[in-house]
Structure formats: C-alpha cells, structure tokens
Amino acid sequence: xxxxxxxxxxxxxxxxxxxxxxxxxxxxxxxGATVEAIYAGSSGDAIAAQVGEYGASALFVVDPxxxxxxxxxxxxxxxxxxxxxxxxxxxxxTYDGRDAIGRLSARLDRPVLTNGFTLEVDGDTLKFGTAxxxxxxxxxxxxxxxxxxxxxIRPKSFAAEPAGGGPAAVTSVAPADGGxxxxxxxxxxxxxxxxxxxxxxxxxxxxxxxxxxTAENYKPLVEELAKLLKGAxxxxxxxxxxxxxxxxxQVGQTGKTVKPKVYVALGISGATQHLVGMKNSDNxxxxxxxxxxxxxxxxxxxxxxxxNKVVPALKEAIKAKLA
Amino acid sequence: xxxxxxxxxxxxxxxxxxxxADHTLDRSAKPILDESDSYGVEMALQxxxxxxAGEVTLISLAPxxxxxxxxxxxxxxAHKAVLVSDEACAGTDALGTAKVLAKCVERVGDADLVxxxxxxxxxxxxxxxxxxxxxxxxxxxxxxxxxxITDGKVKIQRQTEAGYDVVEASLPAVVSxxxxxxxxxxxxxKGIMAAKNKPVDQVTAADLGLGDQVGWSGARQSIxxxxxxxxxxxxxxxxxxxTGAEKIVAFLENLKVI
Numbered sequence: 001x002x003x004x005x006x007x008x009x010x011x012x013x014x015x016x017x018x019x020x021x022x023x024x025x026x027x028x029x030x031x032g033a034t035v036e037a038i039y040a041g042s043s044g045d046a047i048a049a050q051v052g053e054y055g056a057s058a059l060f061v062v063d064p065x066x067x068x069x070x071x072x073x074x075x076x077x078x079x080x081x082x083x084x085x086x087x088x089x090x091x092x093x094t095y096d097g098r099d100a101i102g103r104l105s106a107r108l109d110r111p112v113l114t115n116g117f118t119l120e121v122d123g124d125t126l127k128f129g130t131a132x133x134x135x136x137x138x139x140x141x142x143x144x145x146x147x148x149x150x151x152x153i154r155p156k157s158f159a160a161e162p163a164g165g166g167p168a169a170v171t172s173v174a175p176a177d178g179g180x181x182x183x184x185x186x187x188x189x190x191x192x193x194x195x196x197x198x199x200x201x202x203x204x205x206x207x208x209x210x211x212x213x214t215a216e217n218y219k220p221l222v223e224e225l226a227k228l229l230k231g232a233x234x235x236x237x238x239x240x241x242x243x244x245x246x247x248x249x250q251v252g253q254t255g256k257t258v259k260p261k262v263y264v265a266l267g268i269s270g271a272t273q274h275l276v277g278m279k280n281s282d283n284x285x286x287x288x289x290x291x292x293x294x295x296x297x298x299x300x301x302x303x304x305x306x307x308n309k310v311v312p313a314l315k316e317a318i319k320a321k322l323a
Numbered sequence: 324x325x326x327x328x329x330x331x332x333x334x335x336x337x338x339x340x341x342x343x344a345d346h347t348l349d350r351s352a353k354p355i356l357d358e359s360d361s362y363g364v365e366m367a368l369q370x371x372x373x374x375x376a377g378e379v380t381l382i383s384l385a386p387x388x389x390x391x392x393x394x395x396x397x398x399x400x401a402h403k404a405v406l407v408s409d410e411a412c413a414g415t416d417a418l419g420t421a422k423v424l425a426k427c428v429e430r431v432g433d434a435d436l437v438x439x440x441x442x443x444x445x446x447x448x449x450x451x452x453x454x455x456x457x458x459x460x461x462x463x464x465x466x467x468x469x470x471x472i473t474d475g476k477v478k479i480q481r482q483t484e485a486g487y488d489v490v491e492a493s494l495p496a497v498v499s500x501x502x503x504x505x506x507x508x509x510x511x512x513k514g515i516m517a518a519k520n521k522p523v524d525q526v527t528a529a530d531l532g533l534g535d536q537v538g539w540s541g542a543r544q545s546i547x548x549x550x551x552x553x554x555x556x557x558x559x560x561x562x563x564x565x566t567g568a569e570k571i572v573a574f575l576e577n578l579k580v581i
Contacts, residue, residue, distance in 0.1 A: 013485060068490065070453065071463070093449070095466050095483060102421075102453025103463070111416050111543050114448045131552060132446075133340040138550045145543035152450075184462040184496075187478075188489040204580060229580065241503030247468060247482045253447060254501070256484075262580055264571075279555055283578060285571055291560070298555045301574045305563025313568035321572070321581055 001123050003087035006032025007148070008056065009073060009100055010039040011092060015046040017054075019200060020092035022160035024153060025054035028090055029163060031121040037168060038080070040064050040073040040096075044170050052168040054160065059168035062175055068184045070099020075176035078107045081148050088126060088149040090119075101152050103181070112150045113141055117157035126151070134253075134272025135279060155200060156259045156280065192248045197232045199249065203261040204231025207251050207278070208239060211267020211288055212307055215244035221311045222266055228318050234258065236268045252277035267307045270295025287311070324374040324472065324494075326367035327428050328401065329439040329451070330360040332385045332392030336444055346546040347413050348445065354385065356392035359440035361507035362500050364396045367438050369505060370472055378402040380434070382427035384412060384420055390523055397518035398510030405430060409527040414539035417446075421454030422541075426531035428459060430524075436477060437497045441466055452499035462492035465499045 006028040010021045021037075028035040036058040037051045044061035051059055060080055064072040077089065077100070089104070091097040093115055105112045118129030126149045128141045143149050175182070199205060206229065208222035218239070226233035234251040235244070251258055253276040263281035268274060270286070270293055278284070279298050286299035287310050296302040303310055332354035334340060341349035356364075367379040381396050381404040388408045397404060405427045415423070428434055437459075442449035456463030467479035468487065478491040482501060510518070528537045535541065561570060575581045 018484075068463075070465075074457070095481070098449050099453045099463065099465055102417075102450035103457040105418050105450060106421060106454040106457035109418075111418050112448065112450050112454075113544070114417075114450060127547075132342075136552050136554075137340075137342070138548075138552050139546055140548040141544050142547050143544050179460050180493075181456060181460060181462050184464060184490055184492040186488050186490050189483075189486075190488070191486040194485070229575075237502065243503065246486065247501070248484065248486055254441065262575065262578060283574075285574060287563075287567065287571075291562070296560050297557050299560070300558035301570065302558065302560035303563050303567040303570065304560060305567045310563055310567040310571070314571050317568050317572045318575075318581055321576075 002121050003032045005034045005036065005084070005086045007086040007089040008035065008037045009089065009091045009097060010037040010047060010051050010059070011094060011096055012039065012041060012043065012047055015043045017047055017050040018092065019160055020094060020155035021051070022054050023155065023158040024090045024092060025051060025056055026161050027119055027158045029055040031119060032087065036060070036086070038073060038077055040069040040076070044172065048170045049167045052165045053162045055163040055165055056168040059170050061170055061172050065175065066185050067175070067182055068099060068186065070096045071103055071178055071181055071184060072175055073100040074103035074107060075178045075182070076173055077104055079176045080173065081108065085147070087147045088151060091152040093152045093154045097152055101150050105150055108148070110145050110148065110150050111143065112152065113143065114152040116151055116153045119151065119153065135276045154257050156257045192246050196227060196230070199232045199234050199251070199256050199258060202232035204229045205234050205258050205260045206231055206264040206266065207234035207236065207268060208266045209236035209268030210238045211269070217308070218245055221307055225264070225311055225315055228315060231260070236274050265295050265299070266311060268295055269293040270298065324371060324435040325377045325380070325433050326371055327380050327382055327431050327434040327437045328360070328363045328367045328396070329424050329437065330364065330381050330383045330392065330396050331357040331443045332383060332389050333357045333443060333445040340445070342549060346549065350386055354389050354392050356395040357440065357444050359442070359444050359502055360396070362502055362504050363438035363440055364399050364401060365505045365507040366470060366500055368400045370436070374472070380405065380431050382424055382431070383407070384415065384423050386413060388525060393523060394518045395510060397521045398514040399508055400514060403522045403524070405524045405526065407526055407528060407531065411528050411534065412537045414542055415537045416542035416544065417448035417450050418454055419537045419541040421451045421458060422533055422536055423528060423531060424451065425455045425458040426533060428455070430531070435494045437495070439497065439499050441499045441501055452497050456497040459497070461496050463497040464490050464492055467498050467500045468504055470498060470500065470504065
C-alpha cells in the first residue's frame with residue numbers, strides 16, 4: 001500500500017531542476033500512486049519536461065513576481081492542497097525548501113519532519129528516518145497528524161532515476177494572498193562565479209578548514225588541488241564564518257551535503273557539523289596536523305601532517321602523473 | 324527600535340548528547356546559550372544601539388526554569404527576557420515552539436524586529452523562524468548574512484545555493500541570521516554582574532493560551548525507534564614522514580581517479 005497522491009516542491013537553478021528535486025520525485029514514485037509537483041518560478045515549461053521525466057504527471061506553477069519563492073509557494077500550496085488533497089508533500093532541506101515547509105506548516109497547522117534521509121509508507125502511516133547528535137544516533141518517527149504530511153529530506157539521501165515520462169501537465173496558478181508576509185521583495189540576485197563541476201555533483205571534492213592557516217592559502221592548497229583532480233572545492237563552516245570563502249562553498253549540516261567518490265579534507269578537524277555533510281562519501285582522505293582530530297575517525301586514508309607541506313608535494317606528484 | 328531575539332538554552336555540545344527514556348533530550352546538565360543565538364543577540368544589541376533607543380528582549384522556551392543561558396545573553400547587554408518554562412512543554416516540536424515564541428512576541432508588544440538563528444545546534448529542525456513569521460503574519464527574511472535597517476525597512480543579504488540575494492521588507496519582520504553575520508561580544512564583568520538583576524518574566528504555555536498545543540500531544544508524532552548509526556570504519560592513518568603525498572597519490576591511483 002502506498003499513498004494515493006504525493007507532492008514534491010520542485011526547485012530549479014535557472015531552467016534546470018535541482019538534483020535534490022529529482023531525488024524526491026524518484027522517492028515519491030515509490031511511496032505514492034500519483035506524483036505531482038509545485039514550482040515557484042518563471043520557467044514552468046522547462047521544469048515540466050524535467051519533472052515529467054522523473055514521474056510527475058502534473059506541475060502547478062506559481063510565479064513569485066519578485067517575492068520570496070518559499071513564501072509564495074507555501075501560500076499557493078495551502079490553497080491547492082485543500083482542493084487536491086495530497087497525502088504528503090516532500091521538500092528538499094534547502095533554503096527555499098525550509099521557508100516553504102515552515103510557512104506551510106503554520107498555515108495548515110501540521111507538524112514538520114525535517115533533515116530526513118529515509119522515507120517509507122506502510123498502509124496509511126508515513127515512516128520517517130533522521131539522525132541526531134551529529135549523525136551518530138538514528139531516529140525513526142511516525143506522524144499521528146492528519147494529511148498532508150510535511151517532510152523535508154536532506155539532499156543525496158535517495159538516488160535520482162528517470163521514469164521516462166512525458167512533460168507534466170502544467171497548471172498555472174495565481175499567487176495566493178500572502179498578506180504582509182508577501183511584502184518581502186528580492187531586489188538583486190548575486191551568483192558566485194563558478195568554474196568546474198558543481199559541489200553537489202562532483203565526483204571529487206576537496207575542502208579546506210582552519211588548518212590551512214590563512215585565507216590566502218585557500219586558492220593554492222584547496223582550489224588548485226581540486227582543479228588538478230577535475231573536482232569541486234568546498235569548505236568547513238569555520239572558514240566560511242571567518243569570511244575566507246563564500247557561503248556557497250560550505251559543506252556540512254547547514255551547508256551542502258556531498259557524496260563524491262573521493263572527499264579530500266584539508267586542515268578540517270571534523271566537527272559533527274561538517275561530518276554530517278560529507279561522511280557518506282565513498283572514500284575520504286584527510287590531512288590534519290592534529291592526530292586526534294575526529295576527521296580521522298571517518299577517513300579511509302589519514303595523513304597526520306601539515307597541509308602546507310603535504311599538498312604542494314601532492315600537487316607536484318599529480319602534475320608529474322598527468323604530464 | 325525594539326528587537327526581540329529568540330534564544331535556545333541547550334546542553335553543552337562538547338558533552339556527548341543523550342536521550343531520556345521518553346525520547347526527549349537529556350537536559351539534566353546546566354544548559355548554555357546556543358552559540359548560534361549569540362549572533363542574533365549581538366546583531367540586536369548593535370541595531371538597538373545605532374537606533375539610539377529601544378530594548379533587546381530575549382524569548383526562550385526551556386524546561387525547569389533554566390536561565391543560565393539567558394543570563395549569558397543578558398550579560399552581553401540584552402535588557403530583559405521572557406522565559407516559557409513548563410512541564411507540559413516536554414516533547415514540543417518545532418511548530419509548537421514557534422507557537423510559543425510567537426505568543427511571546429505578542430506578549431512583549433511593540434517589537435519592530437524578531438531575530439533568530441537559522442536553526443538550533445541541538446535539534447536543528449530549521450523551520451521555526453518561517454513558522455513564527457507565518458503565525459505572526461509577518462514577512463520572514465531568512466538566512467541573512469548581512470542586515471541593514473533604514474526608514475522602517477529591513478534589507479538583508481540572503482544566502483542562496485549559488486550566492487546571495489538582496490531581499491527587503493517593511494518592519495515588523497522576522498529575520499534569521501547565519502553564524503558569522505556579526506562578531507558576538509564577550510560579556511564583561513560589569514555585564515555579568517548587571518545580568519543577575521535583569522528581569523526575567525517566567526510564564527507557562529497555559530498563560531499564553533497554548534495549553535493543548537505544546538508537548539508530545541501537540542507535536543502529533545512519536546519516536547518509534549532509536550538506534551546507533553553504523554559507525555564508518557576508520558582506515559589507515561600515517562604520520563607524515565615526507566611520504567604523505569605519495570600515499571595519497573597511491574590511494575587515488577588505486578581508485579583510478581588519476
């Protein structure tokens with residue numbers, strides 16, 4: 001037995017649906033007989049083709065018109081849900097996903113389950129799995145509230161597999177009255193320049209932490225090693241908070257979740273905050289001066305040493321191989 | 324301007340966490356101010372200071388009348404606090420917490436701005452600011468890494484997956500701030516002494532009219548199983564004797580990535 005209808009809050013970067021959304025759609029097919037999606041943005045037709053390919057039969061599109069997508073989506077979903085009665089609505093644990101699920105929760109008076117990484121449906125019961133204490137303790141939760149159940153899932157929890165469907169049928173809906181909440185306006189959009197593969201999609205990720213010493217060391221140690229390996233570069237929260245690198249590079253509980261083939265942690269101690277975002281990588285290499293650092297507890301290969309010595313030698317060795 | 328700051332008093336994160344038999348967090352040790360909240364407290368102090376008038380009021384939901392974390396924020400310079408402490412609140416979820424905190428904002432009155440962290444360091448549900456804003460009917464500017472107040476409006480840089488957006492709304496509004504938005508001050512000795520006598524208005528959920536919406540029953544969810552995550556097996560660890568780079572190269576070659 002599965003749910004009759006499961007909805008997915010679809011997010012996109014420009015006209016490209018995010019991988020987290022495709023993961024949710026894939027899971028939604030497994031737990032729901034009918035999968036439909038909601039998207040707050042201006043590229044409805046492009047999105048419809050992609051969500052359709054991953055199993056959504058319908059797509060509701062609301063144009064935020066300069067408002068915050070999460071707020072606009074929540075107001076629209078509240079109205080649509082009353083009409084269409086979804087059993088569950090899935091969100092990715094992202095910035096807009098969190099805004100949307102939070103507002104919707106208050107509007108519909110439904111609890112939220114967040115930071116999930118497993119989801120099953122047994123009869124009419126939704127079974128949700130999350131982790132606490134930095135991922136060391138697993139918790140299974142069941143809801144006793146009425147539908148729709150509101151669930152947020154961490155990216156990379158499920159595989160994304162296309163179902164080969166045609167474009168989802170698009171229904172455009174007008175923004176619902178959001179009252180004063182709708183007064184928030186997006187005035188400008190800044191995107192960090194990005195070269196090479198995306199952090200969430202790269203098969204090799206090199207990240208730096210406090211142990212790299214200074215902000216100036218980030219480029220030669222972390223960025224250049226990542227480029228040599230054709231990978232993406234990331235960072236721990238410590239050096240993002242210190243202003244060494246932009247937030248977009250943060251890997252961890254509050255940043256991005258990555259699951260590459262190889263994760264290289266340079267000068268990162270391995271606070272639980274960071275481990276949550278990378279410990280499911282296939283292979284982990286760590287270089288850190290402190291041999292007691294928790295990062296060595298998850299590393300397949302640990303080098304207790306100075307990144308300022310190890311990384312330059314490593315770069316030279318890789319260059320020699322590639323030459 | 325008057326700023327209300329949501330603060331959470333949490334078990335010391337440097338001590339491994341425990342669950343009690345009823346699946347609530349073991350809070351028997353003296354709690355501390357969640358470090359994530361120190362940024363909102365500092366931001367509030369700076370905004371009130373530069374506006375030339377007004378107060379910083381802390382609001383918090385905590386068991387056992389706990390005030391130790393609140394005293395830290397009061398010692399930083401916050402003027403007063405509302406503490407909701409009530410046995411009925413054990414098991415309260417994020418929405419229940421947002422209901423309690425939204426009622427606290429109304430109890431404080433005349434707030435121009437509510438600040439919160441983007442999530443707590445212990446529970447990290449990460450939805451309370453948006454839930455509160457919806458309950459209050461206010462705009463929510465979330466994930467702020469920069470905050471400016473001008474002419475009755477708040478403008479922030481909102482963190483996004485790709486960079487940041489500049490977002491603006493009129494006041495009153497809820498703003499959630501990321502760590503690093505400002506550099507929190509350390510309480511001075513004078514501040515610590517003064518904090519002991521600052522007013523803490525202690526109320527119950529029932530006082531706020533929320534008797535049946537908090538606790539496990541309000542949360543409408545149950546924990547059916549708790550287990551240890553399979554630990555990732557640590558691999559080999561070497562002291563760098565000059566061959567560290569070679570070992571990494573061999574490891575990468577073995578995986579056929581170079």
